[in-house]
Structures are given as C-alpha cells and as structure tokens.
Amino acid sequence: MTEFGTLLRTFRLAAGMSLAELARQTNYSKGQVSKIENGRAKPALGFARQCDDKLGTGGALVAAVRAEPRRVEAPPPEDVWVLELDEDGTLRYAELPRRQVLAGAGALLGYAMTRSAKPAIDDGTFAVLRASFDQHRALGTMASPSLVLAGVIAHLHTLRTLALDNPEPMRSELVLLAARVAEYAGWMSQEAGREAEALRWTDRAVGYAADHDPHLASFAWFRHAEVALYRHDPARTIELARRAQQNPAAGPRILGLAARCEAQGHALAGDVRGYEVALDRAAELLSTHQQTEAPVLGPASVPDDIALVRGWALHDLGRPREAAELLDRQLPVIPVTARRARARFGVRRALAHALTSEIDQACLAAREVLADVALVDSATIRVDLRELNRTLNRWHTHRAVSELQGELVPLLR
Known part of the structure; x- marks a missing residue:
C-alpha cells in the first residue's frame, strides 16, 4: 500500500465512511477507489482534492499526491539583445555579452548594430508609443504569445533606447512605460512556457522603475507568486503573495491581486479558511477604484x-x-x-x-x-x-x- 493509499484508508475509516460511499461522493467506482487505497492505481490530483473535501482532511491528501514542484533557475544577466525571426514564425530571443558581440558575433548581425542620431520625441509621439503598447496587450488577449512577444520586445527596446536619449520629464515617462512593457513581456513569456524568461522580464521591470515607481517591486512579488501557482506550489505561492502585500503603500490594485493569488495558493493547499479570508480581502481591495493614466497592472479583460x-x-x-x-x-x-x-x-x-x-x-x-x-x-x-x-x-x-x-x-x- 502506498503512502497516499494508507492515508486515504486511515482518514476514511476515521470519518466513518465506507468505501462505497466515498466512491459515490467522488464519482469514482468502488473498484477504482479500492485500487487506489491498495496502491494498485495512481491517484489523480482531482481525486485527492475531492477526498480532502469529503473527508475534511485540510489538504493532507493533496499534499501526499502532489509531485515535487519544479524550480526554475534564472538565467544570468546579459548585455546585447538579439531577436531572430524565422520565416516559419519561430521566435528566438537571446542576450549576449557585449564583449562577445564586439569580438565577432556583431558581424552576423550586420547593419542591425548600427545606430542613428539621438531621436527626440514629444507628447504626441509618446501617446502613439503608449497606444502601441495598448494594442500589443489587446492582441495578447486573443492570440498566441509567439505572435505578441516579438513586437513587445522590440517595443521595449525602442522605449529603453529613447529613455537614454531624452531629457526629463520625458525620460521618466519613457522609463515607466518601459517597465510596464517589460512586465507584460514577462506574462507573455510565461504563457509561452518560458518561466525563467518570465521571471527575468519581471525583475527587469522592477529595475527600470526603481527610481520612478517603487511599488512595482510589490507587483513583481505577485508575479513570482503567480509563476509558483502555475507550478502547483502552494507554499511558495502563499509566501510570495504575502510578501507582495507587505507594503501597504503599494495601492489597492497590487495588494488586491496579491491577496487573490494568496487565496488561490490556500485553495491549492486545501485550506478553506485561508482561501476565504484572502479572497474576501482581494474582493474588497480590487473593488476600490484608482485613478491612473498608466497602463493597468495585471489582467483586465474580464469584468468580474x-x-x-x-x-x-x-x-x-x-x-x-x-x-x-x-x-x-x-x-x-x-x-x-x-x-x-x-x-x-x-x-x-x-x-x-x-x-x-x-x-x-x-x-x-x-x-x-x-x-x-x-x-x-x-x-x-x-x-x-x-x-x-x-x-x-x-x-x-x-x-x-x-x-x-x-x-x-x-x-x-
């Protein structure tokens, strides 16, 4: 009998529930439940969740069946951005050490390494850059991330380059928009299955906004929590989501998103009370209207x-x-x-x-x-x-x- 099967049998007997009754309540056959208890069949995560609910075991069975969550190592920081677009639609993005590029790889990039005179922009041009990002976000709600990422990364490169070459206050506007675009690149990277890149873009967004929007650091903790959530790692999800809520000045939007993610972490762990408390807090925070001209942080495509x-x-x-x-x-x-x-x-x-x-x-x-x-x-x-x-x-x-x-x-x- 496996550890899960032993636990299930122990909890079932302690609850005074027959094998047939547990099978009925979980929509499994009696034979299937018997095989799971005796270690002759592997339990599904959904079955464990239902058993936790029916037997009142507070997530113990989910914890027993869940595989060790994967850890994602962040790649080392690099210097020069290289974006390769194949005719079949394949997107390859890499960052190379500047020294390596200067030593020889630059020849492969041809004229792409040249740079024009320093461009200056005005409010009208900035409005178009902002509208362009809004269009990328709209496309991201309805298309593959592979179609969105190339444009988003190129747009980010444009913004960071312009920020270097323009004086204040335009420089700060460009840097803040670059931070939002980098954060969105992180979300699209996660949707493309590239978790390490998702975390790197998120951390880069914090770096861009460090002197202009310190609260974005709290949002970054929320995004790290979301990555842990999709890896089915409840403990890490809750830990990171709580870290995102440590700064009350982060504002109701960020705090609400983090509380919502914490609630999902508690649900994943089978903790009903923790889930309810965190979700109620999230609902209250996210119902608070915030006036801002900046792009909305996090998902905003659904009404409820x-x-x-x-x-x-x-x-x-x-x-x-x-x-x-x-x-x-x-x-x-x-x-x-x-x-x-x-x-x-x-x-x-x-x-x-x-x-x-x-x-x-x-x-x-x-x-x-x-x-x-x-x-x-x-x-x-x-x-x-x-x-x-x-x-x-x-x-x-x-x-x-x-x-x-x-x-x-x-x-x-």
Whole structure:
C-alpha cells in the first residue's frame, strides 16, 4: 500500500465512511477507489482534492499526491539583445555579452548594430508609443504569445533606447512605460512556457522603475507568486503573495491581486479558511477604484475576475460541482474578444463537469472553447487541458469523449 493509499484508508475509516460511499461522493467506482487505497492505481490530483473535501482532511491528501514542484533557475544577466525571426514564425530571443558581440558575433548581425542620431520625441509621439503598447496587450488577449512577444520586445527596446536619449520629464515617462512593457513581456513569456524568461522580464521591470515607481517591486512579488501557482506550489505561492502585500503603500490594485493569488495558493493547499479570508480581502481591495493614466497592472479583460477565480479555487478545493455551477454562470460574461480568459476558465469549467461525471456537459463545455484554446496557444492553459484529457480517459469509450479527444489531443503538444 502506498503512502497516499494508507492515508486515504486511515482518514476514511476515521470519518466513518465506507468505501462505497466515498466512491459515490467522488464519482469514482468502488473498484477504482479500492485500487487506489491498495496502491494498485495512481491517484489523480482531482481525486485527492475531492477526498480532502469529503473527508475534511485540510489538504493532507493533496499534499501526499502532489509531485515535487519544479524550480526554475534564472538565467544570468546579459548585455546585447538579439531577436531572430524565422520565416516559419519561430521566435528566438537571446542576450549576449557585449564583449562577445564586439569580438565577432556583431558581424552576423550586420547593419542591425548600427545606430542613428539621438531621436527626440514629444507628447504626441509618446501617446502613439503608449497606444502601441495598448494594442500589443489587446492582441495578447486573443492570440498566441509567439505572435505578441516579438513586437513587445522590440517595443521595449525602442522605449529603453529613447529613455537614454531624452531629457526629463520625458525620460521618466519613457522609463515607466518601459517597465510596464517589460512586465507584460514577462506574462507573455510565461504563457509561452518560458518561466525563467518570465521571471527575468519581471525583475527587469522592477529595475527600470526603481527610481520612478517603487511599488512595482510589490507587483513583481505577485508575479513570482503567480509563476509558483502555475507550478502547483502552494507554499511558495502563499509566501510570495504575502510578501507582495507587505507594503501597504503599494495601492489597492497590487495588494488586491496579491491577496487573490494568496487565496488561490490556500485553495491549492486545501485550506478553506485561508482561501476565504484572502479572497474576501482581494474582493474588497480590487473593488476600490484608482485613478491612473498608466497602463493597468495585471489582467483586465474580464469584468468580474473574483467570481472566476472563486470557480477556479472551488475546483482546487475538491468541490467540482460548485465550481461547475459558478463557471456556468460566469463564462458567458467574459467578452468574446477576451479569448485567453475564455479558454482558461472554459477548460476549467469542462474539467469541473468531468469530475462530477457530467460527461456530455464536459465535452460540450470543452468544445465551446477549443477554438479559443488553439488561438491563444497558452502553456498555462495546457496544464488544465492535460488534466481534462486524463480525466476524460476514464470514459474513453463514450462517443462524445472519443470525438472530442480527436480534436483535443493535438492541442496538448
């Protein structure tokens, strides 16, 4: 019997629940639960979440089944930016030591290493640069990060170059916009599955804004917490999200996003009370209206982010039926242009229905967002998509499942 199977049996007996009753409440067969208890079948994370909820074990079973989260080593800081765009759409970004470039690699870059006279800009030009970033963000809600990143990185390079060559107060405006663009490059890098680059861009944003917007450091801790969340590391998520909330002057937007992320970390750990307290705090903070001309920090494409996160967290807490009901209500509210959000929460909705054995509804919910999933090409959404595929495999002979998997499997690559 495995450690998980032993724990499950111990908790089940302590709760006075029969094998058949646990199977009924988790939508598994009695034989499947018996195999898991006896170590002859590997438990799924979703099964562990439901057992924690039904047996009141506070996340102990989730902790027992969860694999050791991956750690991401940050690459060393470099000097010269090199952006390579292949004809097939492949994007390669690298930073090379300036000494190496001067020693010979510069010849490979040709005229790209030349530089024009120092350009000066006015308020009108800055407004266009800001509008260009807004367009990149709009594109990022509906397209693959590989389509967005090249333009975002090039835009960032333009801003940092202009900041070097223009006097105050324009220099500060350019630096602050560069910080926001760098932060967004971090988010798109995470969506592309490049976690180390995501953290590097986030830290670079803090460096840009150090003398102009010190509160961005708190936002960076929130972004590090989000990376930990998508790696399914609840302890690290909570730790980093709390660190982001240590400076009360960071403002309600940053503090609210960090509290929301902390709530998700508690849900991932199976801590219902911690989740509820943190999410209530997040809802209060994020409802506070802040007047600012700067680009909004964090996601802003959906009208009620807290309700969607609540549906996400209910799934993590092992309460898929409640999650499905809430996400059924909330998904139609997401604008059709916010494809990334529709894909993310639509897949979660399908997964919640699958975990309650509502297979036809799960397949229907998945089909509604398959086109969005394909368009946004998100590494973080693929994590949930793989869990949905594994869950549906229990009903692989069901006609709706077999038809859906023919379209779903290619999206997992």
